[in-house]
Amino acid sequence: MTLANTTRSYGAVTKxxxxxxxxxxxxxxxxxxxxxxxxxxxxxxxxxxxxxEIARAALLFSLHKTVGVTIFFVALLRILWALTQRKPGLLNAENRLEATAAEIAHWLLYGSLVLVPLTGWIDHAATTGFAPILWPFGQSLPFVPKSTTVSAIAGGAHVILMWVLVGALAAHIGGALKHFVIDRDFTLQRMLPGFGEGPQPPAGKHGVLPALVAVAIWIAALGGGAATGMLTPPEGAPQAARLAEVASDWTVETGSLAITVQQMGKPVAGSFSDWTAAITFDDPSAPGPAGKVDVQVAIGSLTLGSVTTQALGADFFDAGQFPTATFAGQIEKTTDGYVAKGPLTLRGATVDIELPFTLALDGDTATMEGSTTLDRMAFGIGTSMANESSLGFSVKVEVNLTATRGH
Structure with a gap:
């Protein structure tokens, strides 16, 4: 058996x-x-x-994604190899309808072997959390932003195109069995190891029609999926009411409140989009009291990648029963920066915490950056996960903001 194809059979590489x-x-x-x-x-x-259960689901999904990415690269290599090879003709080329159907199925197979894993990969790259691809090359893709809309469209397309692939695969297998059982020709044997080249196929005609039909099938499938809502981002979990503005000596102009959790040993980052801070602050000349800050956070405004809905559920933040978190901090100037100390009330539990931060003052404008680490178990979050194999105990909280002094 040769490595390359001949007009009568496939070579070892193609097989x-x-x-x-x-x-x-x-x-x-x-x-x-x-x-x-x-x-x-x-x-x-x-x-x-x-x-x-979480570990099993994450492992299966990671394996699925890893095998999918492998298929993507194998398909690309297979297509590149096929472009360098002659293709054995169809043994039933005289049956134009059946030959055309076979070519359509081949176009669908080759294209879907690229499109299905690619859309799944884009879905994965557009979100964060749950199950990584098991390889050392990172989880992102160039030009793919972290976006729930991109993730929803790619994820929906992945499912739709997967069914096209399954249909083409069924047609391909059915055709091969027909050739073997009914036609009793050499079509199937040409792709099996250990067989000779077989008969010389009759002359056949090749046109663009099968490729155009395959493209039409992909478009029709995606259009049908879009019409049924499969490409539409799902509605998010019920959000807490927007927090009212608060009176403050310092007005927050811009800022972010972010968290990072460790799931299956991998970081998953998220943030709260709705929070307020009432700040009283006067910078003392020496270490000591400097003011206070009262923070209120709308728990329902959390986004945490692909696990947002789960995070807002009853076993975790339980946003329905505990819609807000509050922090009442006393600000102190230290020898090397600042710290806000006070009680954080979250999910019905109150724990004293410290938030060290740096502060840059420019006239009536202040820019701060701070971070601290919380123990989720202290607040009764995810108590069903009593060890860190699935979800780490430590949650990193990062705050940055720019505020201006009122007059």
């Missing part, structure tokens, strides 16, 4: 690509179905998933 792709497909599809089912259970805010 290797074919059966490797088949193995990967029949691995990735069940992984995806099982992983999606488990992930929905884990993300259900009404459920209290155990560490083992």
């Amino acid at each position: 290797t690509f074919h059966w490797l792709t088949a193995l990967l497909i029949f691995t990735v599809l069940p992984l995806g179905w099982f992983a999606a089912d488990l992930a929905e259970q884990v993300r259900d805010p009404a459920a209290s998933a155990s560490d083992a």
